[in-house]
Amino acid sequence: MVGKELLLSLAIFIISLIPLLILRKFLLELLKKLPQEHFGIVLQIARFPSLLWIVLTSLYLTLKLYPPFAISQGAFLEKAFISLIILSLTLFFANLVSELLRFYISKTSLKFPRTGIIFWLTKFLIIILGVITLLSFLGIPVIHFVTTLGIGGLAISLALQGTLSNFFSGLNIIASRQIEVGDLIKLENGEEGYVQDITWMNTVIRKRDGNAVIIPNSRLVNSVVINYHKPTSESNVIVPLSVSYSDDLEKVEELTLKVAKEVQESVDGADPNFEPFIRYTSFGDSGINFHVVLRVLDPEFQFIVRHHFIKRIKKAYKEEGIEIPYPTRKIYISDEGT
Structure with missing residues (x-):
């Protein structure tokens, strides 16, 4: 008798499972034909949970359509099935909302932090709502859960002060x-x-x-x-230089600005609309020191712009006879006492 009931319940389960699997396949094929920007995310996340929902739905239908089985274990199994559905739906929507949020941020110019902590918090809040829904379904007063959560949170906060400090610092x-x-x-x-x-x-x-x-x-x-990206990604590139005391500073300035302007207009990453300038800063031990100021559209380009400017300015100074001094020492030997 038990074997017959088991076979009958298995038959009902299979009969209810087959059309649901066909329906699932149809819906997945339909999602594939829709624009994949949004529905591709839904398709990817829904593949495994949809199988779980079909199995649980078939079990639930078996429970309802086969009275002998329902009489013996019906109340307990019904609650278990619905609880599993609530949990699986909670995890599904937590992952779905998080991925859609990630997709939306990546496709727009919205000034929103693209960090893992935001998506983690989104999932956490949805899971908390799901747990509260499950507790309400099971008849457990939510106030008890909130009270327990508060007491547990206090104990955890005392034990994990360093971790919580990092968490709130991240926020x-x-x-x-x-x-x-x-x-x-x-x-x-x-x-x-x-x-x-x-x-x-x-x-x-x-x-x-x-x-x-x-x-x-x-x-x-x-x-x-x-x-370097605040308040703007544009950044000045300051190149220190020095010329000999014997050089004409007006000529040095004119030639330096000419080379700097060429670099600004020709090197990728340099701001072509920026007017470079120089400022003499001090009388050094070996020459007159000054700074050349250029600008890049992003700090990443500062190295390549500095690289090209140094190469070109050295060549230009050499062609025009402008000396780039290096440290020298003069030694005076006195002949007194000889």
Whole structure:
């Protein structure tokens, strides 16, 4: 008798499962034909949960369509099935909203922090709402959950002060927008690189040599940081130079500005609309010192612009007979007492 009931329930399960699988395949094929910008994300995330929903739906239909089975285990299994559906829907929407948010940010010019902590918080809030919904369905008063969560949160906060400090420091970094993903920054210890990610624990900086520097958020908040992309990505390039005391400074200035202007107009990354200028700064030990100021559209181009300018200015000075001095010493030998 038990074997017969088991076979009958299995038959009902299979009969209900087949049309649902066909329906799933039809809907997935339909999603493939739609514009993939948004629906491609839905298709990718829904593949596995949709199978789980079909299996749970078939089990639920079996429970409802086969009374003997429902009488023995119906109440418990019904709650279990619906609880699993609520949890799976919660995880599905948490992943879906997070990925759609990531996609929307990447496709727009919206000034929004592109960091992992934002997507993690989005998932966390949706999961909390799902858990509250599940507790309400199971008949557990939500106030008990909130009270337990508050007491547990207090205990966790005392035990994880350092972790929470990094977490809230990360939120502070994101909210202030003084440091964002993609910015070129320099730390007070001399480390320099591009901000790759701001997580809930640390900030990852990619150096120019490709290595990563991982900084706890609490330390970054309390550090002196130079951000080369704030308030604008345009940046001045200052090149120190020196010429001999015997050179004509008017000629030096005219020739230097001519070369600097050529660099500004011809080198990729230089600002073609910027008028370079020079400023004499001091009388040095071996010559007259001055600075040449150029500008790049992004700090990444400062090295190539400086590279081309130094090459061209040396060649131009040599052709015009302008001397770039180097340190020299004069030794006077007295013949007194000989």
